Amino acid sequence: MRPLLLRSVHLLGPGVPPGTGAVDVVVRDGVVAAIGADLPAPPGALVAERAGWVLAPAFLDLHCHLREPGQPWKERIATATAAAAAGGFGALCAMANLQPPVDNVERLRDCLSKNRSWARVPVLQFAACSEGLAGRSLAPLGDLASAGAAGFSDDGRNALSLDRLKEALQQADDVGRVVGVHPEDEAMLAAANPWGGSDPTAWLLRPREAEASAVRTSLEALRQAGRGRLHLQHLTTAAAVSLVRDAKREGLAVTAEATPHHLTLHGPLTDPEAPDRELTCNPPLRGDEDRAALWAGLLDGTVDAVASDHAPHEIPTDPLQRRSPGFSGVQALLSALLSDPRSEGHLGRLVEALTSGPRRVLGPAADHLPPPTVREGAPAHLTVFDPVGFWEPEPDTWLSLGSNTPYWRRRLRGVVLATFSRGRAVYFSQQLAPRADLG
Numbered sequence: 001m002r003p004l005l006l007r008s009v010h011l012l013g014p015g016v017p018p019g020t021g022a023v024d025v026v027v028r029d030g031v032v033a034a035i036g037a038d039l040p041a042p043p044g045a046l047v048a049e050r051a052g053w054v055l056a057p058a059f060l061d062l063h064c065h066l067r068e069p070g071q072p073w074k075e076r077i078a079t080a081t082a083a084a085a086a087g088g089f090g091a092l093c094a095m096a097n098l099q100p101p102v103d104n105v106e107r108l109r110d111c112l113s114k115n116r117s118w119a120r121v122p123v124l125q126f127a128a129c130s131e132g133l134a135g136r137s138l139a140p141l142g143d144l145a146s147a148g149a150a151g152f153s154d155d156g157r158n159a160l161s162l163d164r165l166k167e168a169l170q171q172a173d174d175v176g177r178v179v180g181v182h183p184e185d186e187a188m189l190a191a192a193n194p195w196g197g198s199d200p201t202a203w204l205l206r207p208r209e210a211e212a213s214a215v216r217t218s219l220e221a222l223r224q225a226g227r228g229r230l231h232l233q234h235l236t237t238a239a240a241v242s243l244v245r246d247a248k249r250e251g252l253a254v255t256a257e258a259t260p261h262h263l264t265l266h267g268p269l270t271d272p273e274a275p276d277r278e279l280t281c282n283p284p285l286r287g288d289e290d291r292a293a294l295w296a297g298l299l300d301g302t303v304d305a306v307a308s309d310h311a312p313h314e315i316p317t318d319p320l321q322r323r324s325p326g327f328s329g330v331q332a333l334l335s336a337l338l339s340d341p342r343s344e345g346h347l348g349r350l351v352e353a354l355t356s357g358p359r360r361v362l363g364p365a366a367d368h369l370p371p372p373t374v375r376e377g378a379p380a381h382l383t384v385f386d387p388v389g390f391w392e393p394e395p396d397t398w399l400s401l402g403s404n405t406p407y408w409r410r411r412l413r414g415v416v417l418a419t420f421s422r423g424r425a426v427y428f429s430q431q432l433a434p435r436a437d438l439g
């Protein structure tokens with residue numbers, strides 16, 4: 001593709017000294033070819049002259065549900081990863097709760113091969129911790145890691161006992177992998193919702209206490225394991241943030257993520273395909289105090305990463321039936337954060353939570369990705385965005401198959417202009433250049 005000259009961009013990200021002013025950057029032949037003042041335009045270059053744009057390392061999403069193989073009517077590997085690229089992501093982690101779940105080497109190999117064929121950006125495939133996500137017997141974690149699993153999680157379920165989780169942490173540690181936990185205490189969920197998931201109000205009945213309880217159990221498993229790395233997925237409550245903060249002070253190897261919707265949205269939300277229907281997610285959206293605690297945790301580093309929990313679903317055939325819980329949102333993640341006034345003045349921290357934060361969570365499993373820095377001579381693994389521009393997601397520009405999104409037709413702040421992944425341009429906005437320029 002043509003060389004790209006970005007004039008007067010602000011560099012952000014690990015390794016960029018704070019206070020670094022605006023610079024010119026040339027990306028050529030898949031490499032950050034030059035960083036400096038008043039750089040000459042290479043022959044044939046596409047020149048972007050807007051002041052105020054930001055250049056950061058490409059983002060890494062720790063938590064996506066690709067739905068394929070298994071449920072291609074909900075989402076495809078190609079569409080989810082195209083949406084991620086348009087959201088500034090140069091790589092993403094795919095959860096294991098496909099149908100059937102990725103709990104053996106054969107299924108993992110099938111996923112890896114399909115991801116390689118169809119994904120726009122590299123996919124780090126997670127495998128299940130337990131067979132069938134049922135919590136009773138552990139999946140063959142060592143074999144799965146050797147075959148290419150980037151980490152382990154039963155996300156969607158939390159059926160592992162303290163002892164099983166302890167074993168999983170130890171076995172995953174033997175192969176340098178992290179164990180992710182969806183922290184909701186299943187016994188407490190069942191007690192709060194004896195009718196099961198078919199009740200239309202069931203999704204509201206997921207008490208906050210179930211999260212704190214699961215976080216406590218998971219931390220105790222980590223303590224007893226004596227080694228291993230625990231990652232707590234989609235924290236939503238002040239109590240959980242506080243438990244993680246204390247655990248980090250204690251020196252436990254725990255990390256945590258929060259989603260943009262738990263950080264920024266309150267319910268009820270309308271299904272964009274049916275104004276009478278509500279959109280819900282698991283865990284549910286919480287109250288103002290919880291959101292304030294999540295932001296505090298994100299800004300002080302207790303929450304290591306922001307992750308999308310991209311969870312696309314189809315439109316139900318029965319107009320009265322609500323959709324399965326979860327939001328399609330990876331494409332709007334950055335904008336959701338920047339549209340919240342609490343992000344003001346914290347752009348650097350947000351970029352960390354989308355770059356070096358997730359890398360730290362994954363450890364050696366992400367070593368094949370370029371380091372999360374913007375450096376001359378490094379492979380172009382970059383995101384260019386306008387932090388103050390506006391856009392409105394709509395069906396025409398939404399690349400995920402999942403229309404279960406709270407972001408359609410909302411005026412969002414923060415526009416991704418280009419994404420490079422391992423030297424390849426994987427997304428160019430119309431604003432920056434016609435699609436034909438995408439190499």
Ligand SMILES: [Zn+2]
Nearest residue numbers: 155156182233
């Ligand atoms: Zn989950």
